[in-house]
Amino acid sequence: MQKVMKKLLTLLLVFTVTFALAQDAYHQNISTFFEVAYDLPQADFVLFDNEVDIMNNVFSYNLQATTEEISGQDFSLYSEVTVGAGGTNPWDSGWGITNTLPVANGEKLMLVVWLKAEGIPPASATANVYIERVSDFTKEFYAAVNINSQWRQYFIPVEVMHGDYAPGEVAFGLHLGGQAQTVRIGGFTVLRYGEEIDLADMPSQYYNELYGGYEDDAEWRATAADNIDLYRKADLTINAQTTDGTPVPNAAFDIEMTRHEYAFGSAVLASRLADNNDFTPLYQEKIINLDGAGHGFNWVVFENDLKWDGWEQMWLASHEEVINAADWVAAQGIKMRGHTLVWPGFQYMPDDIQANQNNPDYVWNRIDAHLEEMLTLPNFESNVSEWDALNEIAVNTDLEPVFADWNDNETGREIYADILTRAEEISPATKWYINDYVTMSLGNTDGPLYDDLKNKIQEVIDSGAPLDGIGFQAHIGGSPNSIYDVLGTLDDFYDSFGKTHKITEFDLPPGINQQLAADYLRDFLTAVFSHESTDGFIFWNFWDGATFMNPGANLFNEDWSMTAPGDAFVNLVFEEWRTDETRTADPSGNIETRVFKGDYEITYICNGETITETRSITDNTEITIECDNLATDIENIPVNQSPNFSVFPNPAHDFITVEKRNRAPAELRLTDTAGKLILTQTLQNSVETLPLNDLRGMYFLEILQGEERYFMKVVFE
Numbered sequence: 001m002q003k004v005m006k007k008l009l010t011l012l013l014v015f016t017v018t019f020a021l022a023q024d025a026y027h028q029n030i031s032t033f034f035e036v037a038y039d040l041p042q043a044d045f046v047l048f049d050n051e052v053d054i055m056n057n058v059f060s061y062n063l064q065a066t067t068e069e070i071s072g073q074d075f076s077l078y079s080e081v082t083v084g085a086g087g088t089n090p091w092d093s094g095w096g097i098t099n100t101l102p103v104a105n106g107e108k109l110m111l112v113v114w115l116k117a118e119g120i121p122p123a124s125a126t127a128n129v130y131i132e133r134v135s136d137f138t139k140e141f142y143a144a145v146n147i148n149s150q151w152r153q154y155f156i157p158v159e160v161m162h163g164d165y166a167p168g169e170v171a172f173g174l175h176l177g178g179q180a181q182t183v184r185i186g187g188f189t190v191l192r193y194g195e196e197i198d199l200a201d202m203p204s205q206y207y208n209e210l211y212g213g214y215e216d217d218a219e220w221r222a223t224a225a226d227n228i229d230l231y232r233k234a235d236l237t238i239n240a241q242t243t244d245g246t247p248v249p250n251a252a253f254d255i256e257m258t259r260h261e262y263a264f265g266s267a268v269l270a271s272r273l274a275d276n277n278d279f280t281p282l283y284q285e286k287i288i289n290l291d292g293a294g295h296g297f298n299w300v301v302f303e304n305d306l307k308w309d310g311w312e313q314m315w316l317a318s319h320e321e322v323i324n325a326a327d328w329v330a331a332q333g334i335k336m337r338g339h340t341l342v343w344p345g346f347q348y349m350p351d352d353i354q355a356n357q358n359n360p361d362y363v364w365n366r367i368d369a370h371l372e373e374m375l376t377l378p379n380f381e382s383n384v385s386e387w388d389a390l391n392e393i394a395v396n397t398d399l400e401p402v403f404a405d406w407n408d409n410e411t412g413r414e415i416y417a418d419i420l421t422r423a424e425e426i427s428p429a430t431k432w433y434i435n436d437y438v439t440m441s442l443g444n445t446d447g448p449l450y451d452d453l454k455n456k457i458q459e460v461i462d463s464g465a466p467l468d469g470i471g472f473q474a475h476i477g478g479s480p481n482s483i484y485d486v487l488g489t490l491d492d493f494y495d496s497f498g499k500t501h502k503i504t505e506f507d508l509p510p511g512i513n514q515q516l517a518a519d520y521l522r523d524f525l526t527a528v529f530s531h532e533s534t535d536g537f538i539f540w541n542f543w544d545g546a547t548f549m550n551p552g553a554n555l556f557n558e559d560w561s562m563t564a565p566g567d568a569f570v571n572l573v574f575e576e577w578r579t580d581e582t583r584t585a586d587p588s589g590n591i592e593t594r595v596f597k598g599d600y601e602i603t604y605i606c607n608g609e610t611i612t613e614t615r616s617i618t619d620n621t622e623i624t625i626e627c628d629n630l631a632t633d634i635e636n637i638p639v640n641q642s643p644n645f646s647v648f649p650n651p652a653h654d655f656i657t658v659e660k661r662n663r664a665p666a667e668l669r670l671t672d673t674a675g676k677l678i679l680t681q682t683l684q685n686s687v688e689t690l691p692l693n694d695l696r697g698m699y700f701l702e703i704l705q706g707e708e709r710y711f712m713k714v715v716f717e
Helices: 002-015 025-038 051-057 219-232 281-288 308-313 319-331 351-355 360-375 414-426 448-463 483-497 514-530 564-576
Strands: 059-061 064-069 077-083 094-098 108-117 124-133 139-148 152-159 170-175 181-193 233-241 252-260 263-268 299-302 335-342 384-391 431-436 469-475 500-507 534-539 580-584 590-596 598-606 609-617 621-626 645-648 655-660 666-672 677-683 687-691 697-705 708-716
Touching: 025 181, 051 077, 051 094, 051 181, 108 124, 108 139, 124 152, 124 181, 139 152, 170 181, 219 233, 219 483, 219 514, 233 252, 252 590, 263 335, 281 645, 281 655, 299 319, 299 534, 308 335, 319 335, 335 360, 335 414, 335 431, 351 360, 360 414, 384 414, 414 431, 414 448, 431 448, 431 500, 448 483, 469 483, 483 500, 483 514, 500 514, 514 534, 514 564, 580 590, 598 621, 609 621, 645 708, 677 687
Parallel strands: 233 621, 263 299, 263 534, 299 335, 335 384, 384 431, 431 469, 469 500, 500 534
Antiparallel strands: 059 094, 064 077, 077 181, 094 170, 108 152, 108 181, 124 139, 124 170, 233 590, 252 580, 252 598, 598 609, 645 655, 655 687, 666 677, 666 697, 697 708
16 A cells, blocks of 8 residues: 555656645635634645645545535535545545645644534544655654544644655645545645744644543443442451450551552663663652652563564663563562564564565574573563563564465464464463554454454464463554443453453553543543453553653653643552551451452551551452450551652662652751761752762661651662
């Protein structure tokens, strides 16, 4: 398809002859509107500044398109496009136009378009708005929009981030091949602003806040609440009694969750952990202390370090550094996923695989050696609980023809079962996943790619190869997936295969409204957490300063201030879905409560001594506490209060960082073991890094803020 489109664009650029008309009323009005309503400067038009020239120069492929006149609208012309049958991908049918003015890196653009779905009301349609380099389809912008049977105007602000473009080098348009549909496109134009404009000052209008199930009273919410109680909680009974079995009424206990059973995690970069080459202390600290109260991720996955090419070429970290990072993760009690053993597209494997594609024995030996190496790395077999053994097999099929006639194979798809079987032989305690994006990331609920993934999973299961779970990538577009579609996909795959599901790669696109991002994260995560089949949710990074492709939609901004989605995540996971309560026994000496599944500290006072027991509560649990003198006063139970400060790393080498979680100034004092004052400093900023000045050994750090005193021992190496 890409080759066809390149030829089409080339022909259009060579043979299209245009006669530039004067700026029309539509373009004059839209420019004035942005100046008056949003205080934006005067803009240039990247395409043409009149509707006639734009409509005369659009291209289309794999669809029928006509240009029609219209009255009663801001614009006077529209293009009606009809897709006869849905394709495998949205880009299988398209409509667009290339730039007539140059576009520079860093400039801000505003794409404006009116869209309407044709058909019996309430008609609906879907399209992906794109801005992409003509030569290689590098995307400056790509997001799905939902279209209904009313004309609606869309404002799409974009910052150019991938280079400069001469006239004819960047295309703007819509991909419409996802389904059979008829769409009307009017008022399509692009305004160009300078680099000095802040993208946040430009309006954004997608109508994407109306995703399926967004309503406060949406019917899925009550079911989700019931299912969360059913699947994510367990009954806890505490029997308080003396050593001779006499019940102790009013015995007091503090019940505090320390870690969820459910996986809440993120992709991370090994290079930024464990004193590695790009070590970022605050990045490391946030992994274990997201909320400032000591609660962090309980799972992580290395984003690129364990991919086949990434490992062999050591893209961001050496092998030793990756192992160091994995050891640090394990030392925090955090579980790890491996991503990914085999990603079966030639572009995602070492070059010699494609070079030897006619030699299946060579390719298999390379795969086998790679499995052996990755699954027997020092400490990895114990640290990595599960692997994405196969990644994106619905669209990356390059290994299938390689093995089509190998070892009596019939299709070549047998290679997927072979890989899983061999991995199990090497590391039998590990769990194996097939990870793919063709469902939630593409918004598919059916269709060729969706069916192909299911068929391949079924073939693996039928072969008897080990498969423990299915990973659903969730790179959500600008128009978020319907919550009903998310739940429907989980239902379908669970009904079909009965395997564990995990959301493996969740993120939202840059430029999405922060409140919408927070609302959608809360709804998506609630729906997933409520579903019987799932056991985890993994972000595809959490900080704007280290993210794969979507800065502006993570839990933390680049300056480490928490975003609205970050607040939503913390409120759900560490407040709403976390049990932290102090209870007293009834007259029979019993406490009966329902708690979220996970690890707990249960604290009580026995014979004047504070005792804390650690328990893992993953099913209905009954605990008997025997003591002849159990305290009955709740106020005497010590409850851990998180300080307003974090100090890290500890031990430290060249510097130490102090994070202050409120705005009030504080005074820092550092003394040695003899009480000698080494350093005093007023802390004004939320994060301050202090050089150690060749200090070595053990010291005491004290922070004073009002009546609060924070004291800790620190070691400088």
